[in-house]
Amino acid sequence: MRTSPTGRQLRFGSELRKLRERAGLTATQAGRLLGVQQNQISNMEAGRVGVSPARLRALAVHYGCTDQGLVAALCDMTADRTRGWWEEYREILPTPLLDLAEVEHHAQHLRTAVTVHVPGLFQTAEHAREVFRQDVPALSPPEVEHRVSFRIKRQAVLHRDRPAPQRAVIHEAALRMQFGGPKVTRQQLEHLLALSELPHVSIHVIPFAAGSFAGSGQSIYYSHGPVPQLDTINLDQSHGPVFLDTEPQLAKYRVLLSRMETIALDREDSRNFIHTIALSL
Template sequence: MGLRANATLRQRRLGIELRRLRDACGLSVADAAGFAGLGAPHLGHIEAARTAIPEAKIRALADAYGCRKEPLVDALVAMGASTGRGWWSDYRKVLSADALDLAELEASCAGCKTFQWLYVPGVLQTPEYTRALFRGVESEASPQTVRASIEYRQHRQRMLVGGSPAAFHAVIHEAALHMQFVGVDVMRRQVEHLVEMARLPHVRIELLPFKAAAYPAPFGAPFVVFEAAVPELNTVYVEHPISSPFVSAQEQLVQFSAAFDHLSAVALPPIDLRVEPEFHVRKDSLGLIQHLLYAS
């Protein structure tokens, strides 16, 4: 079997985590490979995500590395066993590898925390809003690409529905609801859609007002914290046009998680339709939304 030319995020992450465990215990590639009945070059290819690794070999390596965290080992095994196929596979010839990795990550995460300050988060967008966004950002894209991108973004919303959807927490800066790249009617429907999505028990939406005592983008860009079955495998997605958008270094995961918690703490209380209307009046996220709707 030939070596992979283009590994997915999941495949790269598995290799990174296996190497991280090996480095932590101080074993060389050659010594570690011997414990699992592998050749050193073979293990090198596994850590570089150029080839797959069966469950028995993952467990043998974890044992050699002294990893006794069964949930972590089980999660690594699941990563290795996954085919990576899903609805996003239909878009392989149209969209970037990063877009496909993002969809797979959303489909497999246990929780999602997203901060946006110019746009409504993708999985909360209406089709009309997405179309207006792509007209401005991808003005030279072909109609086929725009159509596929809109369909793709709507498909991503599957993470919010189904039998066991991921817990979803969004902090959206008030600025995103004032952007005028969309018409008033489109923005109104988008804002109303946010309220409807907030009805879902696993969805929490908070607005960060202009007057909030927090710098709106601690890392200079919107970001998403994807929570895995075990915290060691959490991933951060950073919306950046040049560098790799996915972050997995443990110290950076801690920084991004802390930044999100701070943004959530200074944001308005979440949209909650159970609260009596007279108690909103811009004291919470729904109150601000109502003000924006009726003031427009």
């Protein structure tokens, strides 16, 4: 039995629980249908024990789930037993950071919208280092370097074979925040320009002139799963990532992102905008 399920394992269990509750069954009733004890169902839904694809399909039948796309996606989740590179940080960094890397690794499409910070996947090491130096309570120099190395390793998703599309909306305020001073900021902006040349990376700027807009007070990170029900939202908070995945939450943040994307500049105008700011430093 797992003592510390990963975020992906917890999410899988949560989806099992949602299926059971939609069927109007208690854990005891579900156990009887499957021929196991109630605690076995509870452990499955808590991510503490693995579930074979065959048992998952049996549960789906008992729960009356006819969404074959969702069932197939859940089967893929439970069949994947590989350990990701982020596990080497298991005793070093907070668990939510590892869960974030796991979500990114499996995402089909990533969308983000930020107002003050450059998205983590797009940060240079120097920029990230300065961001982490501002943490409260203060991180020790080794803790800062662990976070920087982890953030840079996360960026491998941008350069692997068949990378997931990335669409980022960045407010002008984030481009003008001089983390580390003008030199580091200029290097960061040049890095953004280089990334924007990648065919799967789309960067869009919201200038100050756009005025107010919905979602302006948040940093939103939306990971698309293989089916919409398995999408994940990450809100970047001062105490660490917060993950949301209920249907109303997913619907709300899809709308917010779409509205922000609508008022942002197109790719070419955004590149020119970033280039102009970099030249001014």
